[in-house]
Amino acid sequence: MSSPTPDRSAEPPADAPRAAAPGTAPGPETPPLPRITEKQARRINAPVQGMIISMAxxxxxxxPFVWLQPRPDAQPYRPDVDVAQEAEYVADEAPFPPVVPEPGEGWTANYARWDAGAAEGVPFWEIGWATPQGNFIGLVQTSLANPTWLAQQTEAVPVSASVEAGGAQWDVHVREESRDQGALTVYSGEVDGSTVVLKGDAPGAELDHLATAVTAALAEVPDPTPTEQP
Incomplete structure (x- = not known):
């Protein structure tokens, strides 16, 4: 007679979830990954594509503007104005012969223009030069100067000395460099009926050179006839 077979506990299927061990909390379930439709994907990518197209x-x-820009040279550009030609344009309007100095090689005229004096009441002719040493000197000429106008042109810098250049006497106004203002040297004088002011950051040697060229140029033209101010 066969002995009875002991009962065996039923084993769970292989794919059945395992029970947590006694004394431990059950672990969280992994959330399902979100899925988006093709239409939603196109909508998300649209701003990025638009930004790329805009940048392109x-x-x-x-x-094209960058390619067309001239390449910087080692030397800065200096316009070379034809002073004699500009003087011809204003000769009929000016009450005095506009001076056309010829300082020589290395001097480049940056501008030459006529100011009718609407603000100050004093018409004047002015020229600006870049010097061979890389400095700047401006010339102002008139035959109708007054003390107020002259103080404006010399920037109210007092006279500190007097020099002779080109056979003319020039008052020298010197302003030292400071935190608020740059250095300035001004020559002012009466030359053949004209009041001439030379000013800039150039040294005295270059100012003397230009003053000599100015007196030589004015000596070649007839003396201007002074015009009374109204």
Whole structure:
């Protein structure tokens, strides 16, 4: 007679979840991954694509201007104005012959222009030069100067000395460099009926050179006829 077979506990299937061990909390379930539709994906990518297209269009607009810009040279650009030609344009309007100095090689005229004196009441002719040493000197000429106008042109810098250049006597006004203002040297004088002011950051040697060229140029033209101010 066979002995009875002892009862065996039923084993759970292989894919059944295992029970947590006694004394431990059950672990959280892994959430399902979100899924987006193709339409939603196109909507999300649309701003990025639009930004890329906008940047490409902007580059296409900017690059031609960059390519067309001249390359910087080692020396800064200096306009070379024809002073004699500009003087011819204003000769009929000016009550005095506009001076046309010839300082020589290395001097470059940056501007030459006529000011009718609407603000100060004193018409004047002015020229600006870049000097061979890389400095600047401006010339102002009139035959109708008054003390107020002259103080403006000399920037109210007092006279500190007097020099002779080109056979004319010049008052020298010197302003030292400070935190608020740059250094300035001014020559002012009466030359053949004209009041001439030379000013800039150039040293005295270059101012003397230009003053000599001014007196030589004015000596070649007839003396201007003074015009009474109203």
């Amino acid at each position: 269009v902007l580059l296409l607009l900017v690059l």
